Amino acid sequence: xxxxxxxxxxxxxxxxxxxxxxxxxxxxxxxxxxxxxxxxxxxxxxxxxxxxxxxxxxxxxxxxxxxxxxxxxxxxxxxxxxxxxxxxxxxxxxxxxxxxxxxxxxxxxxxxxxxxxxxxxxxxxxxxxxxxxxxxxxxxxxxxxxxxxxxxxxxxxxxxxxxxxxxxxxxxxxxxxxxxxxxxxxxxxxxxxxxxxxxxxxxxxxxxxxxxxxxxxxxxxxxxxxxxxxxxxxxxxxxxxxxxxxxxxxxxxxxxxxxxxxxxxxxxxxxxxxx
Amino acid sequence: xxxxxxxxxxxxxxxxxxxxxxxxxxxxxxxxxxxxxxxxxxxxxxxxxxxxxxxxxxxxxxxxxxxxxxxxxxxxxxxxxxxxxxxxxxxxxxxxxxxxxxxxxxxxxxxxxxxxxxxxxxxxxxxxxxxxxxxxxxxxxxxxxxxxxxxxxxxxxxxxxxxxxxxxxxxxxxxxxxxxxxxxxxxxxxxxxxxxxxxxxxxxxxxxxxxxxxxxxxxxxxxxxxxxxxxxxxxxxxxxxxxxxxxxxxxxxxxxxxxxxxxxxxxxxxxxxxxxxxxx
Ligand SMILES: Nc1ncnc2c1ncn2[C@@H]1O[C@H](COP(=O)(O)OP(=O)(O)OP(=O)(O)O)[C@@H](O)[C@H]1O
Ligand SMILES: [Mg+2]
Numbered sequence: 042x043x044x045x046x047x048x049x050x051x052x053x054x055x056x057x058x059x060x061x062x063x064x065x066x067x068x069x070x071x072x073x074x075x076x077x078x079x080x081x082x083x084x085x086x087x088x089x090x091x092x093x094x095x096x097x098x099x100x101x102x103x104x105x106x107x108x109x110x111x112x113x114x115x116x117x118x119x120x121x122x123x124x125x126x127x128x129x130x131x132x133x134x135x136x137x138x139x140x141x142x143x144x145x146x147x148x149x150x151x152x153x154x155x156x157x158x159x160x161x162x163x164x165x166x167x168x169x170x171x172x173x174x175x176x177x178x179x180x181x182x183x184x185x186x187x188x189x190x191x192x193x194x195x196x197x198x199x200x201x202x203x204x205x206x207x208x209x210x211x212x213x214x215x216x217x218x219x220x221x222x223x224x225x226x227x228x229x230x231x232x233x234x235x236x237x238x239x240x241x242x243x244x245x246x247x248x249x250x251x252x253x254x255x256x257x258x259x260x261x262x263x264x265x266x267x268x269x270x271x272x273x274x275x276x277x278x279x280x281x282x283x284x285x286x287x288x289x290x291x292x293x294x295x296x297x298x299x300x301x302x303x304x305x306x307x308x309x310x311x312x313x314x315x316x
Numbered sequence: 317x318x319x320x321x322x323x324x325x326x327x328x329x330x331x332x333x334x335x336x337x338x339x340x341x342x343x344x345x346x347x348x349x350x351x352x353x354x355x356x357x358x359x360x361x362x363x364x365x366x367x368x369x370x371x372x373x374x375x376x377x378x379x380x381x382x383x384x385x386x387x388x389x390x391x392x393x394x395x396x397x398x399x400x401x402x403x404x405x406x407x408x409x410x411x412x413x414x415x416x417x418x419x420x421x422x423x424x425x426x427x428x429x430x431x432x433x434x435x436x437x438x439x440x441x442x443x444x445x446x447x448x449x450x451x452x453x454x455x456x457x458x459x460x461x462x463x464x465x466x467x468x469x470x471x472x473x474x475x476x477x478x479x480x481x482x483x484x485x486x487x488x489x490x491x492x493x494x495x496x497x498x499x500x501x502x503x504x505x506x507x508x509x510x511x512x513x514x515x516x517x518x519x520x521x522x523x524x525x526x527x528x529x530x531x532x533x534x535x536x537x538x539x540x541x542x543x544x545x546x547x548x549x550x551x552x553x554x555x556x557x558x559x560x561x562x563x564x565x566x567x568x569x570x571x572x573x574x575x576x577x578x579x580x581x582x583x584x585x586x587x588x589x590x591x592x593x594x595x596x
Binding site: 106109110111136138140142144146147148157158160161162189190191209 | 481483484486487488489490491492493497501502505508586587588
């Protein structure tokens with residue numbers, strides 16, 4: 042793997058009590074009047090693997106897009122205490138974002154797609170292509186640098202999308218139901234590969250999903266959300282150690298946590314509108 | 317991490333005489349129909365002894381084309397010049413204005429209605445004015461052809477610039493891309509297929525605009541494109557020559573359409589669905 046060592050730059054452990062990102066009373070009301078998210082308080086420490094789990098329409102994407110800075114909260118604050126800030130005081134965390142669709146430039150090769158964030162930063166061509174090739178190799182796509190998205194399978198396109206998110210060596214990777222459109226076998230493989238990269242690299246992940254099983258398999262912590270208005274109903278920890286593999290998937294412990302989370306999700310759905 | 321083994325393998329394309337096999341029927345069938353129609357025309361005219369000044373048979377038209385080729389080819393050259401100049405100006409202006417529209421909603425709101433006015437005004441109605449105002453008759457013809465060719469490029473490109481996947485727009489925002497970067501690396505490439513299909517429509521329209529304007533200019537105008545030849549031949553009752561000029565106009569239109577289609581295919585073949593070869 043070229044450039045492997047640089048991709049695996051493990052960030053220094055955060056001082057205790059200083060999360061990577063802290064959400065305080067975050068609320069989002071869209072112009073249409075929909076209250077999509079209400080009263081979210083959430084600390085995400087460095088190195089965390091957090092899933093946002095909830096039924097469709099409960100505001101998972103809205104919350105994720107607020108963390109990404111793509112939309113502003115209507116009230117409440119989102120602080121990045123450990124990240125650099127620009128002259129106007131706005132936080133400049135290094136973000137990677139993976140959408141539900143691969144969202145690639147169809148006119149660019151896999152390599153150019155993976156190199157896009159670096160190109161926008163103004164990095165010289167040879168340097169950014171080296172790094173993009175490293176990121177592609179990291180997601181198992183060595184040899185496909187010159188291939189266009191059209192000629193890649195759905196799973197491979199998603200891998201390019203992940204390589205693009207990783208190429209800037211982000212502090213935090215935000216993923217919005219990234220594997221929802223894939224078949225189960227491909228999804229399992231991508232789950233394993235994602236965990237492997239996360240363990241090696243040590244960035245933080247916020248992973249949106251509506252699959253109980255996927256969230257339990259991947260995360261250290263699960264925020265169970267409820268709809269109307271969207272809110273975090275409960276947090277569930279998954280104590281199992283990493284690395285996790287097929288053995289974990291079939292263990293009694295996994296089944297037990299899935300049960301707990303399913304019950305929490307069921308309650309969240311049943312209580313909807315009550316708050 | 318393990319490599320991926322779900323790579324689709326490209327299928328080799330079967331070729332006959334350098335062209336993909338499934339392309340041949342698309343070339344041969346129209347030619348066959350054309351040949352049959354010409355044969356029927358020739359036979360019908362001869363069998364019914366239709367006079368040449370009413371409807372000449374294809375053989376006589378062909379003879380007229382060969383005989384008058386020196387003067388007709390000069391006219392063809394002039395018509396082609398006007399058409400292409402108008403198309404190039406329309407493409408450049410349409411693209412530039414569309415980019416301007418994409419940069420500012422206000423500019424679009426204030427100017428787009430006038431582009432529509434330009435589009436809906438019949439060219440025959442304003443051609444006389446333009447010919448009066450503009451001294452140089454060729455320039456006047458060029459302006460007429462430009463007016464007709466301009467709108468499809470403008471409206472298609474505007475549509476293309478605005479129909480970018482909004483997730484990609486978000487991605488560019490996330491990486492703090494400048495407006496210029498977003499335009500160059502995202503909006504313009506995404507608008508490319510729209511621009512090219514606009515260009516393809518405008519190619520034919522530019523030719524029509526050039527011909528129509530020359531008809532309006534009439535024999536009084538000092539231009540001598542193909543439309544002038546048709547008028548001239550009409551006054552002299554040289555009906556085969558009229559048909560020969562008409563034939564050249566049709567041929568030019570078809571050639572423009574095919575050439576721009578080829579441009580479209582070459583520019584987009586690597587990524588866009590419209591340029592994908594259909595399998596099977
Ligand atoms: N741009 C918008 N304008 C107005 N309302 C919106 C907008 N985006 C989302 N909403 C509304 O906000 C609520 C939460 O939407 P959001 O997309 O965050 O849910 P989600 O949990 O991601 O759902 P899904 O699992 O279906 O993706 C929904 O009721 C939705 O209709
Ligand atoms: Mg969503």
